[in-house]
Amino acid sequence: MNFDTFSTAAMAAELRDIILGGRVQRVTQINSLTFGLEIFVHPTRHYLILSVEPQAPRLHLTAAKTRRGTGHDTPLMLVLRKYMRGARLKAIEQPPYERILHFYFDTPFGLTCLVIELLGTRSNLILLNETQTILGVARLSKPGPQTTQRLLVPNQPYAPPSPQDKLTPTELTELILRRELGEASPQLDLVRMLTGVLAGVSPLLAREIVYRATGSTETKIGELVALTPLLDAVNTLFDHLQRNQWQPTLAFDEDNAPVAFAPYPLHHLPKTQTCATFSAAVETYFAEAAAGYAAARMPLLETLNEARQKLARRRERLQEDAAALANPSAFKEQGELILACAHQIQSGQTELVVDWLPGESAARVKLDPTLSPSDNAQQYFNRYRKAQRAA
Numbered sequence: 001m002n003f004d005t006f007s008t009a010a011m012a013a014e015l016r017d018i019i020l021g022g023r024v025q026r027v028t029q030i031n032s033l034t035f036g037l038e039i040f041v042h043p044t045r046h047y048l049i050l051s052v053e054p055q056a057p058r059l060h061l062t063a064a065k066t067r068r069g070t071g072h073d074t075p076l077m078l079v080l081r082k083y084m085r086g087a088r089l090k091a092i093e094q095p096p097y098e099r100i101l102h103f104y105f106d107t108p109f110g111l112t113c114l115v116i117e118l119l120g121t122r123s124n125l126i127l128l129n130e131t132q133t134i135l136g137v138a139r140l141s142k143p144g145p146q147t148t149q150r151l152l153v154p155n156q157p158y159a160p161p162s163p164q165d166k167l168t169p170t171e172l173t174e175l176i177l178r179r180e181l182g183e184a185s186p187q188l189d190l191v192r193m194l195t196g197v198l199a200g201v202s203p204l205l206a207r208e209i210v211y212r213a214t215g216s217t218e219t220k221i222g223e224l225v226a227l228t229p230l231l232d233a234v235n236t237l238f239d240h241l242q243r244n245q246w247q248p249t250l251a252f253d254e255d256n257a258p259v260a261f262a263p264y265p266l267h268h269l270p271k272t273q274t275c276a277t278f279s280a281a282v283e284t285y286f287a288e289a290a291a292g293y294a295a296a297r298m299p300l301l302e303t304l305n306e307a308r309q310k311l312a313r314r315r316e317r318l319q320e321d322a323a324a325l326a327n328p329s330a331f332k333e334q335g336e337l338i339l340a341c342a343h344q345i346q347s348g349q350t351e352l353v354v355d356w357l358p359g360e361s362a363a364r365v366k367l368d369p370t371l372s373p374s375d376n377a378q379q380y381f382n383r384y385r386k387a388q389r390a391a
Contacts, residue, residue, distance in 0.1 A: 001204060001260055001261070001285075002057060002099075002118065002120045002202075003057065003058065003059070003099055003118040004099060004200070004202030004204065004205060005097050005098065005099060005199075005200035005201075005202070005241070006200070006202075006205060006237075006240070006241060006262065006263055006264065007099075007261070007262065007263060007278075007282075008059075008094055008098070008099045008100070008101060008118060009094055009241055009244070009263075010244075010246040010248070010263030010278045011059055011060065011101075011278055011279070011282070012092050012093075012094050012101055013244045013246065014061075014246075014277060014278050014279060015048070015061070015092055016092050018041070018046060018061065019039045019041055019046050019048065019061070019089060020089055020090075020091070020092065021041065021088065021089060021090075022039035022040055022041035022046065022088070022089050023039065023040050023041075023086065023087070023088050023089075024037055024038065024039055024040075024084045024085060024086065024087045024088075024089070024105070025038045025039070025040050025045070025085070025086075026038035026085070027077070027080045027081050027084050027085065028066045028067060028068045029068060029069065029071075029073055029074065029077040030049075030051075030066060030067070030068070030069045031053075031069045031071065032071060032074050032138075033051060033052050033053045033125075033138055033139070034049065034050070034051035034052075034053060034069075035049075035050050035051070035076075035077065035080065035125070036048065036049055036050075036062075036066025036067075037050070037066075037084065038065070038066065039089065045065075046061055047061060047062045047063070047064065047065055047066045048060075048061055048062075049061070049062055049066065049283075050114075050116055050125055052116065052117070052118075052123035052124050052125045052138050052139065053123075054120070054121040054122075054123065055121075056286055057118045057119070057120065057123035058118075058282060058286050059101065059116055059118065059282075060278070060279040060282040060283050060286075061277070061279040061283075062279070062283055074138070075136055075154075076125065076127065076136040076137060076138050078136075079127055079135050079136030080114075080127060080136065082109075083105075083107050083109055083112050083127065083135065084105065084107070084114075086107070086108065087105035087106060087107040087112070088105060088106045089103060089104070089105055090104045090105060090106050090111075091103075091104040092104075095160070095163075096168075097164065097168065097199040097200035098161075098163075098164075099117070099118040099119055100115065100116070100117050100118070100119075100160065100161070101115070101116050101118075102114075102115050103115075103116070109129070110129065110130050111129075111130045112127060112128060112129055112130070112135070113127070113128040113132075114126075114127050114128075115127075115128060115158070117161065119161065123139075124137060124138055124139050124152060125137070125138040125139075126138070126152060126158060128158050131157075132157055132158045133155060133156070133157055133158070134152065134153065134154050134155065134156050134157070134158050135154060136154060137152045137153065137154065139152070140152060140153055141153055164199045164200075166196075166197060166198055166199040167197055167198055167199065168198075168199050168200075169198065169199075169200070169234060169235070169238040172197075172198065172231070172234060174227050174228075174231060177227055177230070177231065178227060180193065180197050181193070181221055181224065181227075184221050185221065186220060186221050186222025187220055187221070187222065188220065188221050189218070189219070189220060189221075190206075190210045190214070190219045190220065190221055190224060190230075191203065191206040191207050191210050191217060191219075192206075193221060194206040194209060194210070194234075198234070200238075200241070204260060204262060204266075205237065205262075207268050208233075208237065208262075208264070208266060208267065208268050209230070209233045209234055209237060210230075210233075210268075211267060211268035212229075212233040212236070212237075212267060212268075213229040213230040213232070213233040214229070214230075217268050237264060240263070240264050246263035246264065246278060247263065247264055247265055247274060248261070248262075248263055248274060248275040248276070248277060248278040248280065248281040249261065249262050249263070249264065249265055249266050249272050249273070249274055249275065249281065250272065250273055250274075250275055250281045250284060250285065251266050251269040251271060251272045252271045252272070252273070253271070254271075258284055258285045258287075260285075261278075261281045261282055261284075261285045263278050317390075318390055321386070321387060321390050328384055328387035328388055328391065329384070331380045331381070331383040331384035331387060332380070332381065332384040334363075334365045334380045335376075335377040335378070335379075335380030335381045335384065336377075337352065337354050337363060337365055338352060338365060338367070338373055338376050338377040338380065339373070339374070339377045341354060341373075342373035342374065342377075345367070345373045345376075347369075348369045349367055349369060350366065350367055350369050351364055351365065351366055351367055352364070352365040352367055365380075
């Protein structure tokens with residue numbers, strides 16, 4: 001799962017309480033899309049992870065000191081090292097209902113802003129100067145027609161993502177909700193309707209809203225009996241966002257593996273537990289991806305997996321030849337029979353029947369009708385030698 005509006009807001013509130021006013025002492029590059037900031041707030045050092053990996057975009061504090069991974073420093077790392085060392089964190093802001101955070105730093109070069117966009121596979125990390133000009137970016141835009149309106153490259157003005165064209169919770173009245181429900185298909189899942197209509201509502205939040213309102217996450221629009229419970233559930237959950245009152249929660253499957261995190265109770269999931277901080281919940285969920293040496297381990301793991309796959313394929317081929325290994329000389333005998341009876345084989349013949357062997361039943365040898373007798377015999381001799389090698 002990815003960060004949603006609520007997760008972003010909860011993390012922003014937690015970071016304001018812990019690291020606001022702190023000084024950046026160290027910047028590390030864990031991998032090309034994951035960075036760590038060591039921020040000192042007397043008398044404690046805090047370690048902030050910022051990652052825009054497409055499959056695991058995340059932002060959280062970690063107890064372990066961030067360590068450098070493998071690979072060369074990226075251009076963004078060089079810029080961060082220049083601007084961030086000694087910088088003081090002045091403010092953390094979130095555009096309304098967006099999955100974006102702006103970290104404002106006072107640096108020797110003036111005010112800079114580090115923007116993290118937690119937009120799933122489109123996540124990005126961008127460093128801006130006072131004039132909102134891009135100094136560095138983790139994932140450069142590829143030139144083309146689709147990037148003409150939002151080009152994320154150094155020395156270009158920063159343009160934020162387009163705002164969501166959806167209703168805000170304050171705009172959702174019973175009249176508007178009734179209109180939206182009336183325009184949708186009765187067979188449409190209520191969860192899908194909410195994510196398409198309301199700004200800041202992720203699938204996880206929508207399932208929680210629907211469960212609190214109807215007792216099930218599978219409710220269809222046509223099955224909705226009353227609107228008041230649904231509006232109450234929306235207002236109750238968005239009240240957490242307005243008041244910045246959070247309850248970090250982790251959900252687990254039957255094997256105790258984390259399956260979801262949220263800054264509010266997840267009543268629709270059967271196995272949950274509260275966490276001391278939201279960072280702890282996020283770090284537990286992304287434990288494997290957030291490991292400091294994950295980037296260093298990855299090349300070795302890929303090499304081991306490749307070697308394992310080659311051996312597995314080789315073993316499969318040997319198992320396929322197991323019947324031949326029991327009597328590899330049979331291939332040789334079949335080839336010799338073809339050569340001995342080559343003068344009897346007609347063009348296009350698919351089988352050779354040899355019944356002149358004394359004391360034995362007729363031998364049948366399959367033939368490839370597209371090959372000559374000598375080529376057919378050579379095929380059997382090749383299979384005989386292959387069986388010997390495999391044995």
